[in-house]
Amino acid sequence: MQVFNVQGMTCAHCVRAVTDAIQGQDPSAQVQVDLAKGEVKVQSQLAAERVVGLIEEEGYTAMHAQQAL
Known part of the structure; x- marks a missing residue:
């Protein structure tokens, strides 16, 4: 599991955009977004x-x- 600090995410659209971008390159990727922590x-x-x-x-x-x- 890799952890990334991400700035600028504020809503469900942000979560979907980040998740879709990663899964678009690796469909089997598991992505967990924590908006409060700014962490993916x-x-x-x-x-x-x-x-x-x-x-x-x-x-x-x-x-x-x-x-x-």
Whole structure:
């Protein structure tokens, strides 16, 4: 499970946009968004840099925070 800090997410539309962007590249990816924390947890085969790029393409600022077990 990879964890990303994401700025700019405020609503359900933001959650859907981020989730769809990641699952568009990895349909089996599991995505958990916590708006209050500004955090996105991703279980995917995609590299962290690719996930950050996908989130940023949606208009948010993202940074790989940590890799959780």
